[in-house]
Amino acid sequence: CxxxxxxxxxxxxxxxxxxxxxxxxxxxxxxxxxxxxxxxxxxxxxxxxxxxxxxxxxxxxxxxxxxxxxxxxxxxxxxxxxxxxxxxxxxxxxxxxxxxxxxxxxxxxxxxxxxxxxxxxxxxxxxxxxxxxxxxxxxxxxxxxxxxxxxxxxxxxTQKAVYEAAIQDLKDAAATLPPTYEAADNGRATSGAANTLLGRAYMQMNDYANAKTVLEKVRSSGLYALSPTSTENFQEETEFNKESVFEYVFAPSPSAAEDEGDDYAQGQYRESTNGTRQYDMNTGNGIVLPSPGLKSEFEPGDPRKKTTIYEVGDQWAGGVMTQESWKKYTLSYKNPTPGNVTSAMNRRIRYAEVLLMLAECENETGTAQAAIARLNDIRNRAELKTAGLPTYPNTKFPCNTKDEILKAVMHEKRVELAGEQVRNRDLLRWRAAGKLALLGGEPIPYFQANKxxxxxxxxxxxxxxxxxxxxxxxxxxxxx
Amino acid sequence: MKKKLQLQHWCTKMLKLTLYQLLLLGLCINLASAHIIRAQNVLDQVVSLKIVDRKFKDVLQLLEKKTTVKFVYSSRVIDVNQPVTLIVTNSTMQETLEKLFRPLRIKYELSGRQIILDRIETGFLPENTAPLEKKQTDNTVTGKVTDEKGDGLPGVSVLVKNTTQGTVTDARGQFRIQVPNPSATLVFSFLGYETREVVAGNQTNVTVQLVPGSRSLNEVVVVGYGTQTKREVTSAISKVNTKELNELPVAEVGQALQGRVPGLTVTNVSSPGTSPNIRIRGVSSVSFSTDPLYVVDGFPTTNLASFDNKDVESVEVLKDASAAAIYGSRATNGVILLTTKKGQKDSKLRVSLDSYAGVESAWRLLDPMNTGQRNRFMDSMYSGDNLENAPARPSRYTPTEMNKYPYPGATQTYGQTNTNWQDLYFKTGFLTNNNVSVSGGSKTSTFYSSAGYMKQDGILKGVGFERYNFRVNSTHDLGSRFTFGQNLLVAYTSQLYNNADGQTGDQGTPLSLLQFALPHLPVKDPNTGIWIKAGGDAIDGHPFPNLIADIENIVFKRKTVKILGSAFLDVKLLESLKFRSTFGVDYANGLEDGIDQSYMVNDGQNIFKTNDGLSSITNNRNAYSSLLFSEQLTYDKTFSSAHHLNAVVVFEGQKTNIRTELMTGKQSNPAIKTLNGATNVSALNTIEENMLLSYVARVGYAYKGKYILNASIRRDGSSVWAPRNKYANFPAASIGWNVGDEPFFRKAAVFSDLKLRASYGVTGLNPSALSNYPWQSLIYNSSYPFNNNPVVNTAFYNKLANQNLEWEKTNQFNVGLDASLFNNTVSLTVEYFDRVTDNLILKAPTPPSFGYVQFTDVNIGKMQNKGWELQLGYRAPRKREFSWGISGNISRVRNKVLRLDSPSGAIFGGDGNYFSSWGVPVTRTVAGDPIQSFYGWDLDRIYQTQAEVDADNAAARSKTGNATAYYQNQATAPGDVRFRDLNGDGFVDDKDRKVIGSFLPNFTYGMNLTASYKHFDLSILFQGVQGGEIYSGIGVYAGAFRWPLGGSLSAYENAWTKENPSTTNPRIKWSDPNDNSRVSTRWLQDASYLRLKNINIGYELPADILAAKTNGAISKFRIYVASQNLLTFTGYDLGYDPEIGMKIGSNRGAGNLTNGIDYGQYPAARSFSLGLQIGF
Structure with missing residues (x-):
């Protein structure tokens, strides 16, 4: 033996x-x-x-x-x-x-x-x-x-079959997952998160009716609310707040993420547990910057601009900015070391996005007033109200027609969710629906149809x- | 017809003589042993008898009555009724028996009180130590037999031709024999020497000198699980003896084999104490190292650096499958059998001291730029074509900055400092090896015991090797049927090594980094002890680390205790049937202590402690223990003197346990060298085990020594494989024909001997190369921090399991020819082989959609190595006091990958950083090509004018229809390299790469010349490779000048400029936008070299002088001088040495596909040593 x-x-x-x-x-x-x-x-x-x-x-x-x-x-x-x-x-x-x-x-x-x-x-x-x-x-x-x-x-x-498979999974998940967890399980998928993703999927398939149904479930659950400032959504201290629908959790003592190589050394049984956060703060070597289009999208006085980007002369934890830079998600609000942007903060599906998706769905399904109401839910966030940003409709966004409402949605979504990996997919959807004219034409300079x-x-x-x-x-x- | 018969008769006679010799040897031992030790009491009994003409059995009965002895015999063997006469008075039992038995041709053995009688089959009777015949007749011839040096040769058989009368020479080589008449011929024969015949004539005192047979068919060759006479060997086995093995001052047996064995290539890869890369007959595996299996005295083992070459009697290299297949599943890479020295029975105590000491140093240094030259280089780096980059010029290289002092109180400015980092990094190392051995034997026991100490400092700072070793080998006869023996080695080795060697990250190996060394930086501030370091890209052009500071502060040591011990019991069940039971332990405990000490540096801007003042402590342990048991039955018998049958059956098991412990941590207190109180401690511990069960059978049959058949099969079961793949069979068969013994062949007088042989067999790859559980898919764990709580809470697996994983198997065909020509002065061996390795194990890349991160080991490849080997030797007939001989070997192996079933069909390797444009592979392995061929762009020429560049771009545009296309690059300019557009699509990109070379040489060869004159002797060994290429990574470091780096003066001076247009060297262009330094033929050089590997000149004091001066206390005194690598002839000049192995520290996948890339490995050293050999 x-x-x-x-x-x-x-x-x-x-x-x-x-x-x-x-x-x-x-x-x-x-x-x-x-x-x-x-x-x-x-x-x-x-x-x-x-x-x-x-x-x-x-x-x-x-x-x-x-x-x-x-x-x-x-x-x-x-x-x-x-x-x-x-x-x-x-x-x-x-x-x-x-x-x-x-x-x-x-x-x-x-x-x-x-x-x-x-x-x-x-x-x-x-x-x-x-x-x-x-x-x-x-x-x-x-x-x-x-x-x-x-x-x-x-x-x-086919693309359709894959979407359908995704929808089936998300439906099953939404039906079984709990709406909330004990604190120890913060970060697990909830039925609300499943319904939100389901909404995204339906929308991408142009099924706005079904999207509206599932997103409305999220809204009517009463579990979510907008935080008073948008900045709170990007600060470690206010993680898992009421606006958070789904988070990717990073460990609180961050270190650089390791590549998942094609082969692990023998005996190395661990994968990386920490992730780096987004875009390096621009200290002269900044490799990505907010586009001029995005910067001009913000209405004067919109506090979300300061949430999203630094402009020259802005204050950060390390002093006065001398370069323009991305700000969202970085620790520069409290960490004075440039480049040190690893953070326990993480990307999330936010309730704000749920409301904006709903706005688009309501508009597409013909309930314009509900669409405008959802847009104004965002505009009623405390900090925007205080800043005196007008509600919809307003002179710039009259919201008289379906297209005008969509245009307002496009605007609101861009400034609210800039740098949150949402815009790319929205452009794909709007392009497919022939709506890019509302943005003033094709926004991607290199875009080549059928590629x-x-x-x-x-x-x-x-x-x-x-x-x-x-x-x-x-x-x-x-x-x- | 009659002549033919006579010849046949003669042949049979010769064969018999050989057998007689062996028999005689055995008999002497038997008689001798019976006499003295065990039988002291029995044989010392005194008897007086007077018996005339009585039956033999009656005499025995009488003796039994008168004494305490008991005779045992078979009446079928002994004629008990023959009449005998015996008259003794007060004779000892021994004398009595001698007198009684000798005339009757009876031998006896004593077992307790029993005396076992046996018939002396045929042949002559031995002359005993004390002459029995007191009376010397007129026909007695006395004389002396000497060896080639004139020393008395003991044990030579002396036979009166065509009679059974004979004797052997005594310890001084003297003999006395009666001859029937003056015309009688005496035949002198001795193992390993040519037989001589001398007509007795009337001379009463003859001196006969025997010369060594250049090729003796009766030489004993060690094969797996036994020995064979060379006559009956039918496979490709090369033997290296202890003398050849010990001519080079090297730490490991593998290094000593370089150039000695055709088909065996040895490539040193790192500093002393690191195993060289050894390949037998080519590269036989893609994914795994190709180290052969080492078997020391029957024990498969590792850690060869623990063995002292002085203890090795002979090395047999089993090359073809029929030889190696007896080791079955582990033999694909060939088998190297080491036989250690043993004592001789019945010999006086021999003490020998073997000692040498010497120095070694690099035989070649490169030519780095000094401060003045570097400043000039900097000027050209930022002018002319590079003017636009002038703002990026590192700040140091201005007169103002250069005139500053590197540290407070310095006496030299940067500009005045001229540090030769290369000289600081290389050193002259001391080397010594000392071995004292004592050996001897009584009638029943033998022993060999030795102690050794070796030290080799190496030629680079921060390396070195030391070894202490002890050995005891002994055997003891327990009665006539049992022999107990044991071999024991205890060794302690300590290797200091550079942990950055073999590294190919950003930093490269220390030697490649040396090419970036900055001569304007001093090493150290002598006042404060603070080390000086470069200030980074913006200041010095490179954050050049202080190599000397690193060596002093980063110390890695590997200490290994090795115990290899085995004991065996031999049982002689019958005269022809022996049983051996062996049990052994192989234990190696390796401790690796590493300290990466934090130290103070001054980078010209700041003074700070490296690593934030924390030392990194590494504490690794690897305990390897392997238990071996082996039960072996050997049957060996010759029937009717024509049929020799040898059969071996073995059951064997080897169980190995490997325990690994890896601990690291940070230590803030520089005085503490351990992990006590350390922070960030991490520990990893694994235990693995494997088991190999083997059943071996071999049968050998020889008819009249002419027609020989050997066949073997080994069935191995290994725990490494999945349940239904554990067992595999490894059969082999071979045939041999000693054509030289055929009557018809004798007519061709040119040949003294000729043998043809052929073999075929199957061997496997040692499965432990795959780790011990390779087919399984394991569960890994990590953490996902729900609620920001990072605890280990996940489980997943990353690869497919592969239940079908099995041995890589090699089918090898071999034909060989052994010949002796011109009266045995010329020996010749020719081999042709064809090896096909199937089931090559590779990591099969699965599609990303499978979701597996790791790739699984799968048997998906097939590869062929075929070639030939030639070994030729000549031993000139001795002329008076001068003798000489020469031997040479040459071999050629061609490698071809036959099949590679991975989906992309290619495996890339050898991607480094700086030297391969960051991550571009240097080698590619695909079906149809040799393994790991160099793969890159094809350098066409240097663009001399802008018009040439424009013409190429215009052609590219017309061909592609793209108005903005470039042939190579927008930045291409005169002075840049034009690479060839191999696929003809109009421009140069990734697809324009091809096989540009191979590390595999066309030939490898060695040549050994030996000569002696009077008491001087000389041995010269040349070794070389012909053909093949080196991809010089270090050459890129020295001469690419992509950035203000690189240090090769000649590369700088020969660079293309408008004033000094070059057709071979591109311009120096900041950031190299044309990628002139990409992987291409530019960095490829011929790998051929010829080396005077060793020269050894010795002088031995004449024996008579020695005897006179030392009263016989010293029997041998030889002194010699030797030099290793004295001369090297090579065209390779981009690196330190043309002997390039593979990247060390890697044995899987890409690491194995890095042969021939000069990463800046530890180069071969030139040594001079003085040695002394004394025998007592």
């Missing part, structure tokens, strides 16, 4: 023997959250991929693959698109493990309550991932079970997935 050839690794458990209890499934879904935070996604690449495709950013010296995104010259080997693609599929894999679990009974979870919630969380995260993939790449391989063999290649489904609507499928996927190109969807998106 001592001389047996059946040696068991005493240092770690194997995948086959794990995920056999609710507690292990819980750990499994937590692993998917971790990836969302990693450098492939919100910790780094995801943010660039979204924001640099919007019209809110300029970058003078952005030279690497990020510069390609900003200038629309990105190719199949762009590292940032590849990372985001990989990141979402890691999330999907980890969720698939949880969703396809084989746990039938667990004495520690006799009612299956934990298991059901955990599976719903996994559906939420998988739905989120497929929604992101569909809106960025169109049709992608729809993988709903963990891949167990090397030949388990899956071709691309820039979608990102290129990463070359590594094309190289290694031999099923790609079969099943009626081309391997690569047009134009690449």
């Amino acid at each position: 001592e001389n047996s050839l059946d040696k068991v690794n005493p240092n770690a458990v194997t995948a086959e023997t794990y995920f056999k209890s609710s507690a292990e499934l819980l750990k499994g879904v937590n692993g998917a959250y971790t990836t969302l935070n990693g450098s492939y996604l919100v910790g780094n690449a995801y943010i660039w991929l979204h924001d640099l495709r919007s019209d809110d950013f300029v970058g003078t010296t952005l030279a690497d693959d990020r510069g390609e995104i900003l200038r629309g010259t990105l190719g199949v080997n762009n590292a940032y698109t590849e990372r985001v693609w990989k990141g979402f599929y890691i999330v999907i894999h980890r969720c698939n493990v949880v969703i396809n679990n084989t746990v039938t009974s667990d004495p520690d979870d006799p009612s299956g309550q934990i298991k059901n919630r955990v599976v719903a969380e996994a559906r939420f995260l998988r739905g989120l991932a497929y929604f992101e993939l569909a809106s960025l790449w169109g049709g992608v391989p729809l993988i709903t079970k963990p891949v167990t063999d090397f030949g388990g290649f899956v071709p691309r489904s 820039h609507e979608l990102l290129p499928i990463p070359q590594s996927e094309i190289d290694r997935n031999t099923a790609l190109g079969s099943g009626g969807v081309t391997a690569q998106n047009p134009g690449y």
Whole structure:
């Protein structure tokens, strides 16, 4: 027996023997959250991929693959698109493990309550991932079970099918997830978060009626409210406030995010637990700056401009700004060291966005007054009221027609949510609906129809997935 | 026809003689051992007898009655009824038996009180130590047999031709023999020497000198689990003896083999104490290191640096599959068998002292710029083409700044300072090795015992190696059937090494970094002890670290205690059937202590402590223990003197435990060198184990020594693989034909011997190379901080498990020819081999959509190595006191990847930072090409005029239809490199790369010349490689001048300028926008070199003088001088040395695909040493 050839690794458990209890499934879904935070996604690449495709950013010296995104010259080997693609599929894999679990009974979870919630969380995260993939790449391989063999290649489904899969997951999640958690679980997906994402997905599919229904559920839940100032949403001290619908949580003692390499050194069992926050404060080497268009979008006296950006002469913790710079999410409000922007603060789905999505849905479904009311919900935020910003309709935004209301929504959303990875997807939707004229024409200078609507499928996927190109969807998106 | 028969008869005779010799050897030992030790009491009994013409059995009975002895015999073997006469008076039992048995051709052995009788089959009788025949007849010949040096040769068999009459020489080489008549011929034969025949004539005192046979078919060769005579070897085995092994002052046996064995390439990769890179017959694995399996006295082991070469008797390199397959699953990279020295039975105590001491230093230094030259370089870096970058000029390089003093109280300004960092970094190192050994043996026991000390400082600061080693080997006969023996090594090694060696991050290896050294910076402020460092890009052009400060403050030491011990019990079940049981322990405890001490630096702006005043402490431990048990049955018998059968059956198990502990932390108190009270302590600990169970069988059959067949099979089971893949079979077979023994061949007088052989077999890759649980997918844990609480709360797996993972297997075909020509003066071995390794294990990249971060090991490749080897030796006939010989070997291996089933079909390697344009790979491995071919752009020429550039751009535009296209780049200008547009699409991009070279040489060779005259001896070893390329990473560091870096004076002076247009060197352009320094043929140089690897001249005091002066106390006194790497001939001039291995510290994936890239590795050293060998 001592001389047996059946040696068991005493240092770690194997995948086959794990995920056999609710507690292990819980750990499994937590692993998917971790990836969302990693450098492939919100910790780094995801943010660039979204924001640099919007019209809110300029970058003078952005030279690497990020510069390609900003200038629309990105190719199949762009590292940032590849990372985001990989990141979402890691999330999907980890969720698939949880969703396809084989746990039938667990004495520690006799009612299956934990298991059901955990599976719903996994559906939420998988739905989120497929929604992101569909809106960025169109049709992608729809993988709903963990891949167990090397030949388990899956071709691309249609964009519609991927959206539908995302919607199904989010619906299931919304039905099962609790509306709130104990404080210790702050950061987990709630039914409100699921409904908000569902709203985003419906809107992206031009299904405003369904979007309105689910978003209205969020509004009517009474769980959310706008904070008195928008700045509160970007400060560590007011994390998990009433305006927060979903947060990506970063550890409070931040360190630089580590890349999730293709291979880990033996024995290194940890992934990064901390993410870096967004855009470096401009101390002369700033590589991305707010675009002139964004700056002029703010109405005079709109306090949200100061929430979003620094202008020359503004005060920060380290003194007086000598350069213009992004401000949102940085710790510069309290940390005097330039460049030190890692933070426990994190991106979130905010209630403000729910209201603005609702405004658009109400407008699209013909209930103009409700649309204007939602816009004015934002304008009634304490700090805006104090600043004396006019409510809608006003002279600049008369809101007489559907298009005029949409124009107001476009404006309000841009200034409210600048730099929060929302604008890119809005532009995609409005472009598809032919509404960009309301913005004064195509806002993306390099835009090429039948190309820039979608990102290129990463070359590594094309190289290694031999099923790609079969099943009626081309391997690569047009134009690449 | 008649002649043929005679020849056959003669051959049979010769074969018999050989057997007689062996038999005789055994008999001597048996008789001797029976006599003295065990039988003291029994054989000392005194008897008086007078028996005339009685039956033999009656005499035995009588003796049994009169004494305490008991005779045991088989009446079928012993004719008990023959009449004998025995008259003894007060003789000892020993004398009595001698007198009784000798005429009857009976031998005996004593076991307790039992005397076991056996027949002496055929042949002659031994002459005993004390002459039995007191009376000397007229026909007695006496004489002396000497070796080639004139020293008496003991143990030589002397036979009267065509009779069974014979004797052996005594310890001084003297003999006495009766001859029937003066025309009788005496035949002198001795193992390893050519047999000589002398007509006795009327001379009563003959002196016969034997010369070593240049190739003796009876030489014993160690093969796995046994030995074979060279005659019966049918596979490719090269043997290196202790003398050759010890000519070089090196720490490890692998290094000593360089140039000695055809087909074996040795490449040093780092400082003393680091294993060299050894390949037998090419690169046989893509993902794993190609180190051969080392088997020391039957024990597969590692840590070769713990072994003292002086203790090694011989090294056998098993090259083809039929030789190596006996080690089955671990033998794909070849097997190197080490046999340590043993004592000889019945020999007097031998004490020898072997000692050398010397110095070593670099044989070549590069030519870095001094302060004045660097200032000139800076001027040109920011003028002319670079004028626009003048604002970026580092502030130091202005007369004002250069006239400042680097530290308060300095006597020299920056401009006056001229630090030669290279001289500071290199050193002359001391090396010594001392070994004292004592060996000897009684009738029943033998022993060899030694102690050694070695020290090699190396030639760079911050490295060095020391070893203390002790060995005891012994055997003891327990009765006539049992022999107990044991081998034990205890060694302590300590290696000081540079932990930055092998590093290829931003910093590069210390030697590459040295190319950026700034001569205007002093090393240290001598008043305060504060180290001086560069001020960064804006000030000095580079944040050049102070290499000397790093060496003094960053100290990494690896201390290993190695114990390798085994014990065996041999049981002689029958004369021809032996059983051996072995048990052994291999234990290595490696402790790695590292301190990265914080120190004070002055960077010209600030004085601060590095690492925020915190020292990083590393404390790693690796405990390796391996238990081996092996049960072996060996059957060896010759039937009717024509059929030799040898069969071996083994059951073996080896279980290995590996414990790793890694601890790091930060220490604020510089006085504390441990983790006591440290902060940020992290600890990682793993335990792994593996088990190998093996069943081995081999059968060898030889008919009249002419037709030989060997076949073996090994079935290995390894715990490393998934449950249904644990076992695999590794068969092999080989045939040999000693053509030289055929009657028809004798006519061709040119050949003394000729053997043809062929083999085929299967070997596998040592699975422990994959770690111990490679097929499993493990659960990893990390944390997601819900509510900002970072606790470990996640679980996930990152790769596919692979239950199908199995051995990389090599099928190898080998044909060989061994020949001796011109009366054994010329020996020749030719081999041709074809090895195909299938199931190569590679990390298979899965599509990102699978969601796996790690790639799984999968068997997806196939590779071929084929080539030939030639070994040729000549030993000139000795002329008076002069003798000489020469031997050479040459081999060629061609490598080709046959299949690579990874989806992208290519594996890239060797991407570094500075030297490969940040992350561009240097090597590519694809099917159809040799492994890891250098892959890059093809340098066409240097643009001399703007018109050339414009013409290319215009062509690019017309070809692509893009009005803004450029052939290379917008910034391309005269003086830049024009690369070739290989795919013809009009412009140069990533797709215009091709295979530009390979590290694999066309040939590797070695040549050894030995000579002796009177008491002087000389040995010269040349070693070299021909063909292949080096990609000089260090050359890029020295000469790319992308930034105001680089230090090569010649590269700077030869750069293209309008005034000094060059056709080979591009202009110096700030930031190198044309990427002139990209991976291209520009950095590739021929890797050929020829080295005078070793020269050794010795003088041995004549034995008679020694005897006279020391009263015989000293039997040998030799003194020698030696030099290693005295001369190197090479065209490679971009680095320190053309012997380039692979990046160290990496054994997986890309790391293994870095051979031939000069990262700035530790270069080969030139040494001079003085040695002394004394025998007592």
